Amino acid sequence: xxxxxxxxxxxxxxxxxxxxxxxxxxxxxxxxxxxxxxxxxxxxxxxxxxxxxxxxxxxxxxxxxxxxxxxxxxxxxxxxxxxxxxxxxxxxxxxxxxxxxxxxxx
Numbered sequence: 001x002x003x004x005x006x007x008x009x010x011x012x013x014x015x016x017x018x019x020x021x022x023x024x025x026x027x028x029x030x031x032x033x034x035x036x037x038x039x040x041x042x043x044x045x046x047x048x049x050x051x052x053x054x055x056x057x058x059x060x061x062x063x064x065x066x067x068x069x070x071x072x073x074x075x076x077x078x079x080x081x082x083x084x085x086x087x088x089x090x091x092x093x094x095x096x097x098x099x100x101x102x103x104x105x106x
Contacts, residue, residue, distance in 0.1 A: 003026070003030065004030075005030050007022075007026070007030070008022075008026050008030040008031065008032050008033050009032075009033055009034075010022070010032055010033065010034035010035075010043065012034075012055040012056035012068065012069070012070055012071065013055045013070070013071040014070060014071050014072075015048075015070060015071055015072035015073060016048035016049070016070040016072060016073035016074050016075045017048045017072075017073065019032075019046070019048075019070060019075050020046055020047055020048040020075060023043050023044075023045070023046045027044070031043070031044060031081070034068075035056075036058075036066075036068070037058075037097075039082065039083075039097070040083060041080045041081060041082055041083075041093075042080060042081040042087075043077060043079075043080055044078075044079040044080060044081060044087050045077075045078040045079035046075050046076060046077050046078055046079075047075070047076050047078065048073055048074070048075060048076075049067060049073065049074050049075070049076045050073065050074065051067055051069055051073060051074025052069060052073070052074065053069035053074075054069060055069055055070055055071050056068065056069065057069045059074055061094055062094075063091050064076070064090075065077055065078050065090040066080075066090045066093065066094065076090075077090050077093075078090055080093050082096070
């Protein structure tokens with residue numbers, strides 16, 4: 001099966017471990033892409049972690065990363081890339097998008 005760009009789209013309904021594997025498998029090209037509060041971002045490093053809530057909801061946003069609820073579990077985003085930008089850690093991303101801190105769900 002040839003890897004297509006569509007294979008790099010995150011479906012937050014998937015289990016966190018599945019998305020974590022997708023991020024690691026597609027490191028380099030095509031980098032996994034996700035939508036986070038209306039902004040497309042590329043995920044360069046992430047890890048599955050504990051957490052629950054509606055899929056795609058931001059559960060936590062702190063110096064340890066940005067935690068997003070998945071269909072099962074949650075995914076901690078560690079290194080991301082904004083459109084046209086360079087790869088940055090989650091803390092730098094949070095500093096650039098302060099509204100993410102206010103968007104933390106239940």
